[in-house]
Amino acid sequence: MKNKEKSFKKNIDLKLWKEILLYSLPYKKIIIVLSAVMLLVAGIDAILPLLTRYAIDNYIVTEDLTGLYGFSLIYLLIIVIQGINIFALIYFAGKLETEMAASIREKAFDSLQGLSLSFYNERPAGWLIARLTSDVHKLSSIISWGIVDFVWGSAMMVAIVFIMLRLNFRLALITLIVLPVLLIISIYFQRKILREFRLVRKINSKITGAFNEGIIGARTSKTLVIEEDNCDEFSGLTGKMARSSIKAAIYSSLFLPSVLVLSSIGTGLALWQGGEAVIQGAITYGTLVAFISYTVQFFEPVRELARVFAELQSAQAAAERIISLIKTESDIIDREEVKEKYGSILQPKKENWPEIKGEIEFKKVYFKYNDQEEVLNNFNLKVAPGQKIALVGETGSGKSTIVNLLGRFYEPVSGEILIDGVEYRNHSQSWLQSKIGYVLQDPHLFSGSIKENIRYGFSEATDREIKEAADLVQATEFIEQLPAGFATEVGEGGDLLSTGEKQLISFARAIISNPAIFILDEATSSIDTEMELVMQKAINEVLKNRTSFIIAHRLSTIKNADKIIVLKQGEIIESGSHYQLLDRKGYYYALYQNQFYRGRERQKQRITS
Ligand SMILES: Nc1ncnc2c1ncn2[C@@H]1O[C@H](COP(=O)(O)OP(=O)(O)OP(=O)(O)O)[C@@H](O)[C@H]1O
Ligand SMILES: [Mg+2]
Incomplete structure (x- = not known):
């Protein structure tokens, strides 16, 4: 890690x-x-x-x-x-x-x-x-x-x-004898104290982690009967933390007396030698008092400086982490000449952006995540403008990977992805992003109002456009029933809304910029039948006149696709329309039978219960 x-x-x-x-x-x-x-x-x-x-x-x-x-x-x-x-x-x-x-x-x-x-x-x-x-x-x-x-x-x-x-001069040299000792002691103690505090912080973050696991994972631990292990681990951590805290406290409480002793030695020296000097008339009485004040005063800056240096060391780790974060470079970057022509993410040159028809072609695409096994191995697929493609396949078969590649969240290891016949790395990322609307597997809303969420990423949208987008995806009805309508706050991550409602909002957000390509990577989580009907209507509306990739678990959605692609371990094992695939009596047929009967079973149960 x-x-x-x-x-x-x-x-x-x-x-x-x-x-x-x-x-x-x-x-x-x-x-x-x-x-x-x-x-x-x-x-x-x-x-x-x-x-x-x-x-x-x-x-x-x-x-x-x-x-x-x-x-x-x-x-x-x-x-x-x-x-x-x-x-x-x-x-x-x-x-x-x-x-x-x-x-x-x-x-x-x-x-x-x-x-x-x-x-x-x-x-x-x-x-x-x-x-x-x-x-x-x-x-x-x-x-x-x-x-x-x-x-x-x-x-x-x-x-x-x-x-x-x-x-x-003489008196000064005598009193300042304690100075080097003081410096050494200060640095020594500050380091020790900081080290213990750092340990405390480290253990503390482990404890927070353990808390998280112990609480969020409580149900799982209970079923696995490992509560006792959890408690042992937890008390081990808290014990360590207590020991470090006590050590830090001991060092702190030793440090101050040591400084005070030294400072008293300094003062003593000043009094002794200074007193003699006063009696001999070498210095005035006022000078002696000033000397004594200085010896006392002197220790504070020494202590402060020791602390600053110790803290600098501890802040160094933080500094390193931040700088490395600021300097991290994306592994997906536009080439210089592309940036020159189409602008960067923060400064796009929209006047140079070409129109899009929505033709997509995957050409000999190989892909793997990091150093892991290949997910796509010579993947080829051509999609005409406006065509609706449904991706079907078991979990891990590469459905999300394909749409992630299309959105250039990742790039192919080798091979090309052409949009309107042009390799997509010859365009800027922001151009592509502005032409694609996504509803991803786990729709994320930002805290703020519904309106803000729909407008997100297309800030120039007017209230009317927002309303139209909501209308198109059939979301207006539920939104207007909310207490503040479009101004209703969705809460952090949208958790004041149901999953289905979140999806509708993210639909509206995906199409407000009128993208030519639409990607729907639908969550498996089931939603109620009524919501399902609403969603179905929304999807049908959204897909009109757009090239689309749909990963759906509801056959009703898939059935309408122009072409259904069945994936297995990153390879296309079947493709064709719903009826063509049913005729083949292959994987899709089995899947359909399975879901169809299960649906019937559920309906029967509902009727009888
Ligand atoms: N971020 C990632 N890092 C490493 N491996 C990944 C990552 N995402 C997916 N994979 C792996 O790539 C393969 C394809 O995953 P992908 O998410 O495309 O499947 P999927 O068909 O979308 O599955 P699901 O139906 O569960 O969403 C799987 O073996 C998966 O473990
Ligand atoms: Mg997926």
Whole structure:
């Protein structure tokens, strides 16, 4: 599986971050403003002890408080400015975070739109959604808040070291002895803590998966009597998670005291050496106080920087996954000269698009999914414009594969598919898509109103056209009975509607652009007899004047086809009209007998019950 989480890399991958920085280029301005604000914040933080020093040396030690009021006002003013700065930093960092997240998401989404079905087959929807939500969030937040902490932390450190050295060189060197130890300890602990948290997250996603299986699959587990195994597995996972959480908590609780001890050692050194210096008159009393403040203050940026680096490492995995998603290339792409002439998916040149008659020919088509067995092996079929083809065959015989190839969701491994006599890769994908209407095996509606769903993919449709499309597929009657008519919300995935209703809506959607080719890959799921009649009428209407491929399980639908093709393991074993095939007394005949009698049986049961 390609979606296996990559194991965590230890070092910072500079190349990757350079690439990520490219994504932040459009936000140069915000980043510069934000950095400037952070420099100001750090600067003010760094000079506050100097102010205290001034107050002590000039007012307190001299016991002359006259100037103190003016001084307090200046101090107050600086604090107010700092308050404004902090407001600005939260505002700009938040803005950067949301805007970057939106733009990365958009890029990833655009790239997803262009990918072929085979990409989606390999990756569960949940995985993709996690990339677009939690990974993007993580990345954008580490970038924006990382800038904040990084600029502030490094400016603070430089400023403090500089000021301390200026105040008293010798004393500064003595107090800063603890610095390297502090750095090492911070990085060590942050790494440990992050590792445990990462484990917790990993186990957590496994637990969610187990939840899913345990709950959604409950019925199956019950019939298989494996509830006990499920529980064992589940408690194993939760136990692991608890252990990791506790470890993380222990590391966190060890980290702070260690920093505090070090910081106290630093302060102690300052007091001891500084005190002596004060007595000898080498430094003022105010300088000593400032020194002590600095030793305490110094630890915060160190801790922050250690955290930023640790987080950068953990965000790296997210960054890698997102970049690889953005860079994934579709395996179905239009050739350059085709794009030149007919435009790309996002920028079609519709003025160059040819009209379509709807003649289709499969010529020596070979096809297999990935590295699996061949599904189609020298498949040949010619369909005249307006002809209705029904595909019949047992499950796995290749019916859906044929229509997927026709829609160019996949391309033949070798051989050609000609539309109006032209190999379809000489046209653009979007041209083809606009000429074909599909109702696929599992009709999917998007959350939104019925109207929006019918208009989907053909946004220029007017209300009248929408109504006409609904009329044509006999959907108007049921739609108008709904509380809000065409404005009724269908719910997520359309689950407020029945399967039959969803199918009718997807029929309307398929024909609103008046496609020359129509594909119906019908779900096996049974719908009630009344709905079946409605569907039958809808299908008959829709198929008029269109080349069509129908995969249906109702013989009533198939019977009307111009040509019925019976498939077995990707090969045509019989073909002809309904009556021709019945005369042959072959596979189709057997199938028909079977369904016919079963239908009669059901009718009898209904009458007697
Ligand atoms: N996405 C896929 N990846 C790999 N193999 C696939 C994929 N889709 C179908 N197959 C395989 O290709 C063969 C043909 O499948 P296809 O879906 O075309 O059958 P079908 O006739 O539509 O069946 P059904 O009546 O169940 O819909 C089967 O062996 C199936 O297992
Ligand atoms: Mg199928």
